[in-house]
Amino acid sequence: MKKLLVLCLSLALVFCFVCAQAEDDLLSRIRERGYIVVATEGTWAPWTYHDESGELTGLDIEIARLIAEGLGVEARFEEPVWDAILPGVDSGRYDIACNGVGYTEKRAESYYFSTPYVYTQKVLVVSKDNEDIKTVEDLKGKTTANSSSSTYAALAEAYGATVEPVDTLGETVTLLRQGRVDATINARVSIEDYLRQQPDAPIKIVQVLPGDPVAYPFSMSEKVNAASLVEAVNEILEQARQDGRLAAISVKYFGVDLTVPE
Numbered sequence: 001m002k003k004l005l006v007l008c009l010s011l012a013l014v015f016c017f018v019c020a021q022a023e024d025d026l027l028s029r030i031r032e033r034g035y036i037v038v039a040t041e042g043t044w045a046p047w048t049y050h051d052e053s054g055e056l057t058g059l060d061i062e063i064a065r066l067i068a069e070g071l072g073v074e075a076r077f078e079e080p081v082w083d084a085i086l087p088g089v090d091s092g093r094y095d096i097a098c099n100g101v102g103y104t105e106k107r108a109e110s111y112y113f114s115t116p117y118v119y120t121q122k123v124l125v126v127s128k129d130n131e132d133i134k135t136v137e138d139l140k141g142k143t144t145a146n147s148s149s150s151t152y153a154a155l156a157e158a159y160g161a162t163v164e165p166v167d168t169l170g171e172t173v174t175l176l177r178q179g180r181v182d183a184t185i186n187a188r189v190s191i192e193d194y195l196r197q198q199p200d201a202p203i204k205i206v207q208v209l210p211g212d213p214v215a216y217p218f219s220m221s222e223k224v225n226a227a228s229l230v231e232a233v234n235e236i237l238e239q240a241r242q243d244g245r246l247a248a249i250s251v252k253y254f255g256v257d258l259t260v261p262e
Contacts, residue, residue: 027229030095035074038064039094042079043168046193046253047100059253060098063117070236081167082147089217092224100187102151102212112220112230116213117237118250118258121188122152124207127176133183135207142182145172151212152185169194176203189254
């Protein structure tokens with residue numbers, strides 16, 4: 001009888017421990033508090049930006065709200081500069097980053113990623129009067145404007161360019177127009193959106209490059225415990241893919257469905 005009592009107590013302790021662990025995961029904490037904290041720049045159209053009325057909008061904003069709805073919570077947006085987004089996710093300050101983050105094998109060593117939700121291309125951009133740079137091979141010894149920890153900056157540096165760090169696409173184009181940098185590598189959809197808004201801008205696309213799958217990063221920290229949130233977000237994205245909502249959002253902001261690989 002004594003052995004049976006000890007066994008029951010042991011099983012009860014294990015059960016309590018498992019329940020405590022489950023209740024302490026990020027998904028449970030988000031549902032308990034009623035909101036998910038979303039990191040986004042708010043300065044990179046058409047991904048994340050403020051419209052003429054000042055309202056935060058864009059493809060990533062709409063999908064973030066779709067994810068929050070699927071979780072049964074509110075989306076609360078924080079707008080740090082790009083270089084603070086991934087460290088903030090890593091530390092648990094932000095639950096998710098919705099900011100057109102390209103999936104790379106190197107990043108996947110440090111972050112969990114959702115399934116990709118769009119597939120984009122990169123472009124090499126120079127001023128209209130620049131005839132020296134035709135491809136990325138011409139970047140050696142040149143200067144580009146890019147967010148310092150972006151995949152675009154890494155690519156420019158891989159081809160021998162020096163990167164002038166910037167926080168926004170607007171800063172990037174200003175440096176190009178002023179001749180303070182020679183080029184930039186950026187998302188094709190962002191540059192094409194800028195040129196639609198500013199058709200007289202003295203810049204041009206000289207090369208289209210393969211892009212990275214774009215997905216949502218989450219902290220790998222055991223303290224944050226985000227694995228169940230990643231699974232839930234993947235289920236929401238898959239449902240939105242199946243019912244056409246993802247494609248509709250892509251067409252709304254990009255003018256084309258980029259939710260499937262080319």
